[in-house]
Amino acid sequence: MKQDLFKKLQQITDQNIADIEDHKKSGNHAIGFYCLYAPTELAAAADAIPLPLCGTRQDPIEVAEQTLPRNLCPLIKSSFGFAAAGTCPFFSFSDMIVADTTCDGKKKMFEIMSDIKPVHVLQLPQQQNFDLFLDSWKNEIENLKTVIENMTGKKITNEKISGAIRLLNLERKAKKRLMDVTKAKPSPLTGMELLTILFKTGFFADKQKGIDLMNEIADVCNALADKGESPFHTNTPRILLTGVPTGVGSDKVVKILEESGANVVAFENCSGYKQAFQVDETKDPVLALAEQYLAIPCSVMSPNQGRFDLLEEMIREFSVDGVVDLTWQACHTYNVEAYKIQDFVNERFNLPYLHIETDYSESDTEQLRVRIEAFLEMI
Amino acid sequence: MLSAGIDIGSRSIECAVLENGKIRETRKADTGFDPAGQAKQLIKGLEFDVILATGYGRNLFEIEHDAPTITEIKAHARGAFYFFPGILTVLDIGGQDSKVMKLSESGKVIKFEMNDRCAAGTGKFLEIMAKTLGFTIENFGNAAGAAKKDLKISSMCTVFAESEVTSLVAKGENTKEIARGLHTAVVKRAVSMLNRVSPEGPVVFTGGVANNPFIIDLLSQISKREIFVPDKPEMNGAVGAALLAMEN
Numbered sequence: 295m296k297q298d299l300f301k302k303l304q305q306i307t308d309q310n311i312a313d314i315e316d317h318k319k320s321g322n323h324a325i326g327f328y329c330l331y332a333p334t335e336l337a338a339a340a341d342a343i344p345l346p347l348c349g350t351r352q353d354p355i356e357v358a359e360q361t362l363p364r365n366l367c368p369l370i371k372s373s374f375g376f377a378a379a380g381t382c383p384f385f386s387f388s389d390m391i392v393a394d395t396t397c398d399g400k401k402k403m404f405e406i407m408s409d410i411k412p413v414h415v416l417q418l419p420q421q422q423n424f425d426l427f428l429d430s431w432k433n434e435i436e437n438l439k440t441v442i443e444n445m446t447g448k449k450i451t452n453e454k455i456s457g458a459i460r461l462l463n464l465e466r467k468a469k470k471r472l473m474d475v476t477k478a479k480p481s482p483l484t485g486m487e488l489l490t491i492l493f494k495t496g497f498f499a500d501k502q503k504g505i506d507l508m509n510e511i512a513d514v515c516n517a518l519a520d521k522g523e524s525p526f527h528t529n530t531p532r533i534l535l536t537g538v539p540t541g542v543g544s545d546k547v548v549k550i551l552e553e554s555g556a557n558v559v560a561f562e563n564c565s566g567y568k569q570a571f572q573v574d575e576t577k578d579p580v581l582a583l584a585e586q587y588l589a590i591p592c593s594v595m596s597p598n599q600g601r602f603d604l605l606e607e608m609i610r611e612f613s614v615d616g617v618v619d620l621t622w623q624a625c626h627t628y629n630v631e632a633y634k635i636q637d638f639v640n641e642r643f644n645l646p647y648l649h650i651e652t653d654y655s656e657s658d659t660e661q662l663r664v665r666i667e668a669f670l671e672m673i
Numbered sequence: 674m675l676s677a678g679i680d681i682g683s684r685s686i687e688c689a690v691l692e693n694g695k696i697r698e699t700r701k702a703d704t705g706f707d708p709a710g711q712a713k714q715l716i717k718g719l720e721f722d723v724i725l726a727t728g729y730g731r732n733l734f735e736i737e738h739d740a741p742t743i744t745e746i747k748a749h750a751r752g753a754f755y756f757f758p759g760i761l762t763v764l765d766i767g768g769q770d771s772k773v774m775k776l777s778e779s780g781k782v783i784k785f786e787m788n789d790r791c792a793a794g795t796g797k798f799l800e801i802m803a804k805t806l807g808f809t810i811e812n813f814g815n816a817a818g819a820a821k822k823d824l825k826i827s828s829m830c831t832v833f834a835e836s837e838v839t840s841l842v843a844k845g846e847n848t849k850e851i852a853r854g855l856h857t858a859v860v861k862r863a864v865s866m867l868n869r870v871s872p873e874g875p876v877v878f879t880g881g882v883a884n885n886p887f888i889i890d891l892l893s894q895i896s897k898r899e900i901f902v903p904d905k906p907e908m909n910g911a912v913g914a915a916l917l918a919m920e921n
Contacts (some may be wrong), residue, residue, distance in 0.1 A: 640784075651789065658789060660729065661770075665787055668746035672782050 296518070299511050300487075306503055307494050314387050314499045317343055323446045324499075326388030328373065329396055330564040330590055331418055333583045335573070336439050337392075338458035340446040343499045347391070348382035349373030350493075350541030352654040361406060367624045368653040369538065370399045377410050384497060385411070390445055392438065394418055396594045397627065414441050422588055422595055432584040439580070455579040463572050465501055468508040470570035475512050476559040477612055478519030480526040485535070485548045485558025492565065493541045531556040531673045534608055536601075536635065537620035537628050539565035544654050547620055550666050560612040562605055563620075564592065593627035601631070602638055609643055615673045616646040618666075623653045646672040677721035678914025679740075680748065681708050681730030684768025684796060685881065688715050689911035691919065699908050704768075709733040725918035727910055729769075743917055745910050746774060746785050752913030753877040754780035756903040762871040764863060764892075765909070766882035768796045771863060775871035786870045793829040794862040796882045801831055802855045805838050806848045814887035817852035824854040829862055860891040867896060875899035879909035 318324060323342035327334055334344035348354075354375025355368060361378065362371055376382035385391075390412040393404040404413050416434050419427035439450050472491065476483055483491075491511060498504035518524070533556045540548060540563065548558050561567060568590055574582040591600025609617070617639045621628045632649045639647040648669040652658055675697070679688045683704060690698045702715045708730035716724070725741050726734035727748040735742045745765075753763040754776065763774040769792050775784040792798050803813040824846055828834040834855070841851050859882075867876065876898050882888055883906035893900045903909055 646783075661787070661789060664729075664744050664746065664770075665785075668744040668782065668785060668787075671744060671747045 295514055296482075296487075299507075299514055303491060303494055303507060303511075306498065306507060310498055310500075311383060314343060314345075314384075317499055318387065323389045324384075324387045325442065325445075326385055326391045328391070328400070329394040330568060331394050331396065331587055331592070332392045332416060333435060333438070333587050335455055335458040335462055335579075335583060336435070336442050336450060338461060338501070339450045339454035340442050340448045342389070342442065342446055343387075345384040345388055345499070346496050347373060347384050347388070348376040350539075350545075350654070351376075351543035352656075354379050354381055355654065362403060365624055366399050366403075367397070367622045368544070368655075369622055369625075370397075370403050372544075372654065374403050374407060377407055390414060390441075392416065396592055397625070399624065412445075414438060418594070419588065420594055420596055422600065424585070424588070428584060428588065431588050432580060435580055435584050435587075452579050455583070456575065459573045459575055459579055459582065461501055463575065465505050465508075466569055466571060468505045468512070469495075470567075471512040472508045472515075473561070473567055473570065475515035475519060476557075478516075478524075479532070479613060480522075480524035480528050480530055481532070481557055481559050482515040482518040482524050484525055485533070485552055485561075486545065488558075489540065489545055489548055489561065489565075490542060492561075496565075526557045531615045531670055532559045532613060533557065534560040534562055534605075534612060534614040534617050535566075535620060536562040536605060536617060537632075538622045538625055539563050540620065541565055544622075546654075546656065546659065547618065547650055547652070547662065547666070550659070550663050551618065551670075554663065554667050554670055556616075556670055558618075560608050560614060562601075562608050564590070567604065567608060568592075593625075593631045598631065601635075605635070605638065606642070609639075609645070614645070616648070616669065618669070619647065619649045621649065621651045623651060674723075674919060675721045676915045676919035677716070677719065677724040678748065678911045678916070678918055679712060679716065679724060679726050679728075679734060680745065680910035680914060681712055681726060681728040681734060682745070682768050682910070683729050683770075685907065686712055686715055686728075686730070687908050687911040688719065689908055689915045690719060690721055691912070691915045694916070694919065696912065699905065699911070701907070704730070709737055713737070723918045723921070725914045725921065727914045741918070741921060743914065745770075746772060746787070747782060748910040748913035748917065749879055750774045750776055750780065750782045750913065751916050752909035752911075753879055753903070755912060755916055756909070757875075757877050757901050760877045760901070761874050762867065762876045764867055764876050764878050765880040766795055766859075766863060766878075766888075767880040767907075767910075768792075771795050771866065771880075773863075773866050773870040784870055786866055788866075792831055794859045796880070798829075798831050798834070799855070799859065799882065799885070801835060802838060802852075805835055806842070806852055808848075808852065813852060814856065814885035816849050817856045818887040818890070820847065820849035820853035822850055822853070823857050824850045826851070826854040826858045829858060834858075856885075856887055856891055857895075860888060860895050863892065864896045867898075873898070875901060877901045877903070879903060879906045881907040883907075
């Protein structure tokens with residue numbers, strides 16, 4: 295039954311490029327987004343497809359390194375490499391790129407990227423103190439609205455934004471339902487399966503198709519879980535992965551964990567559970583967007599209490615046996631924050647914790663295997 | 674019961690056989706470029722009821738001999754706890770890796786750290802530096818110990834350190850003092866890892882590098898901690914594996 299769903303996922307993925315082409319042929323736009331902080335609602339409100347962009351694979355890094363420093367984060371190098379080599383269809387479809395200042399490497403890279411395509415950079419506050427920063431962040435969102443209006447030639451009314459919020463809330467709700475199926479013990483999905491579904495549905499141009507498919511997969515998985523059907527046992531170590539985003543191509547740590555006998559049941563990162571929020575549908579829509587997006591607990595925020603709160607909730611709800619904290623090489627904020635996360639996991643929950651700093655290449659696979667196996671031996 | 678443990682490391686393979694928990698025989702060989710073949714040679718004619726593999730080559734061994742495996746982290750922790758019951762901190766510096774384990778009172782690993790990717794500050798690093806300076810690895814420690822002062826070495830990357838050493842040699846600096854500087858650099862790095870994982874109490878020091886008496890001296894001086902080294906410290910992982918084979 296699960297196989298049929300994966301077949302369907304593949305079909306919709308194949309159809310997706312054609313869907314985007316059709317949409318663009320009918321005079322509509324597509325806008326590329328790099329970061330969870332960028333409110334995709336504003337694109338949807340202008341009938342533009344919000345597209346996540348490629349940046350989780352190793353192959354374009356070689357091209358990127360002709361321009362960017364070698365000891366930079368692989369996510370930045372991969373994103374730039376895809377853009378420079380012209381190998382990301384979603385980048386090619388995008389009429390403009392919405393970027394962000396979540397780290398110094400990205401922000402300077404975007405200056406170079408703007409030679410390839412129009413890039414609008416959101417100036418993100420680095421503290422979630424609403425009294426001090428909500429106004430300026432709301433301003434950034436208003437500015438983005440104007441930029442999108444000018445580019446698309448479409449007026450973005452409050453009504454349109456409210457409609458987009460409702461639609462994307464439904465998408466996030468479906469995504470949360472899907473991510474929650476692994477709360478079952480044993481879980482009906484492998485971490486790699488969950489990651490693949492989340493990754494692929496993220497690129498769907500037709501939001502409703504994605505929402506329906508995620509709900510369908512969640513229904514099937516919940517039914518499997520009720521019958522106790524699972525690739526795992528009740529004593530399979532349940533791992534929570536936190537830290538930097540992971541996607542297809544940057545999944546080696548998830549793979550090694552599951553090859554070594556664990557099940558990655560939860561992804562506390564911006565490609566995972568950080569997306570499980572709802573924007574308030576009752577407030578002024580721009581204010582509601584500003585509040586909810588500013589509350590995302592990325593390590594760029596200082597302090598970043600939200601990540602600890604989210605981890606606490608997830609460690610309990612997913613009944614995890616260990617926490618793996620992943621940092622991409624040169625991501626200083628996640629790398630430094632790991633110190634406090636380790637204390638938090640060890641002291642508060644008395645759970646084993648493993649911090650891994652790596653990149654997308656396979657060069658350290660065997661060293662990682664030793665550490666990951668040793669970590670699982672501790673459980 | 675005869676239990677064997679084989680530790681297939683990046684530089685050498687060690688094998689230990691225990692008879693009811695007492696060491697009966699140990700063997701050692703270079704890993705070379707054919708770890709599976711070397712391991713097979715090493716256990717030829719060896720008597721044992723159970724065997725367990727650890728080290729980088731453990732999976733090769735598992736496939737060929739249908740043996741269970743564990744990581745070298747668990748193996749070294751078990752070995753160190755066997756030689757020094759109650760020990761809470763283990764430092765292992767092998768051919769390619771260095772690691773620190775913090776143990777619980779029952780000897781279970783509760784925290785560990787391992788160097789990533791490169792051989793900075795490991796046995797391989799010392800081997801290459803000894804060669805660059807014209808010492809054998811066996812007399813490298815003694816030569817360093819004979820120097821009156823350190824020449825500061827800043828780089829821990831094997832390739833960068835080699836350039837740094839070459840420049841010092843070209844400047845006419847004393848090779849023993851350079852050797853001493855290299856030893857100090859290795860130990861400082863190990864101590865910082867040690868303090869990060871388990872900041873107090875005595876330490877069991879294992880792995881091939883623990884055969885270097887000057888490293889042991891420096892380690893106790895710089896860390897200001899009591900250092901215990903088992904006999905044949907390079908055998909520690911194999912002994913730990915043999916114990917775990919028996920206990921499995």
